[in-house]
Amino acid sequence: MRLGLLLLCLFLTPLATAAEHLTLGVFPRLKPTEMVRSYQPLATYLGERLGRTVELVTSKDFDSFWNGVKQRRYDIVHYNQYHYIQSSDAYRVIAHQQEFGRTAVAGALFVRADSGISDIAQLRGRRIIFGGGRDAMMSYIAPRYLLMQAGLNEGDFKTEFAVNPPNALLALYHQQADAAGGGDILIDLPAVRNAINTGELKMLAATEPLLFLPWAVKRSMPARLADEIQAILVGLGDTPAGRHILTAAQVSGMGPASDKDYDAHRRMTRAVFGPEGIAR
Numbered sequence: 001m002r003l004g005l006l007l008l009c010l011f012l013t014p015l016a017t018a019a020e021h022l023t024l025g026v027f028p029r030l031k032p033t034e035m036v037r038s039y040q041p042l043a044t045y046l047g048e049r050l051g052r053t054v055e056l057v058t059s060k061d062f063d064s065f066w067n068g069v070k071q072r073r074y075d076i077v078h079y080n081q082y083h084y085i086q087s088s089d090a091y092r093v094i095a096h097q098q099e100f101g102r103t104a105v106a107g108a109l110f111v112r113a114d115s116g117i118s119d120i121a122q123l124r125g126r127r128i129i130f131g132g133g134r135d136a137m138m139s140y141i142a143p144r145y146l147l148m149q150a151g152l153n154e155g156d157f158k159t160e161f162a163v164n165p166p167n168a169l170l171a172l173y174h175q176q177a178d179a180a181g182g183g184d185i186l187i188d189l190p191a192v193r194n195a196i197n198t199g200e201l202k203m204l205a206a207t208e209p210l211l212f213l214p215w216a217v218k219r220s221m222p223a224r225l226a227d228e229i230q231a232i233l234v235g236l237g238d239t240p241a242g243r244h245i246l247t248a249a250q251v252s253g254m255g256p257a258s259d260k261d262y263d264a265h266r267r268m269t270r271a272v273f274g275p276e277g278i279a280r
């Protein structure tokens with residue numbers, strides 16, 4: 001009898017352990033070592049509060065990360081607004097980041113102050129550099145939406161991409177482009193202000209404010225656990241330990257979010273890429 005119970009425990013223990021394990025996936029906008037330094041404190045804190053292991057999963061590049069999203073490898077995932085829209089059938093948004101003390105950021109177009117450009121229509125035939133790839137919500141999709149609203153479609157201007165959003169403004173400053181697309185906060189970032197005289201640049205146009213980067217969980221996750229994770233994330237700013245974690249991740253806070261908060265993002269994405277809203 002005792003042997004039977006022992007064997008039963010041996011079989012059940014791995015299953016129980018597996019059920020307690022959660023994976024946290026974060027899109028690779030930083031180097032792997034920086035990702036671990038920034039987000040491991042959060043993974044550890046979540047694990048302690050939830051009473052289960054939370055494993056931070058880093059990816060060497062975006063393709064491997066996105067494959068993980070498509071294959072639903074992550075129980076909790078942090079990515080950009082476009083990524084959430086594309087995976088909302090499998091993931092449910094529960095929170096959004098607050099950065100630089102703000103809950104939202106507008107997509108914007110910047111030009112040099114001495115360019116003589118005062119209207120988006122004047123960008124026809126000009127060179128525009130965007131601060132990210134075609135799946136970058138604030139640095140490509142939102143600025144492209146502004147261009148479309150002014151009657152400028154792809155082919156009406158020359159498109160270039162910078163390796164990151166700050167570099168787009170640096171290229172504009174050095175007259176390597178006629179305009180730059182990115183979030184409206186770009187011009188106030190220390191990485192930009194310390195490198196150039198931002199007074200020589202101006203914002204040409206901006207979209208409505210859009211909620212910052214989302215945090216989501218699998219839709220198959222039990223509602224009670226999802227709510228618990230949401231409460232932990234949103235409450236990070238309430239304790240010294242939580243504020244330390246936010247500082248490590250270079251985030252000023254977290255706020256609750258629901259799917260409808262990303263309807264404006266969907267509208268812009270579909271306007272730019274068509275009804276399916278898929279970047280091409």
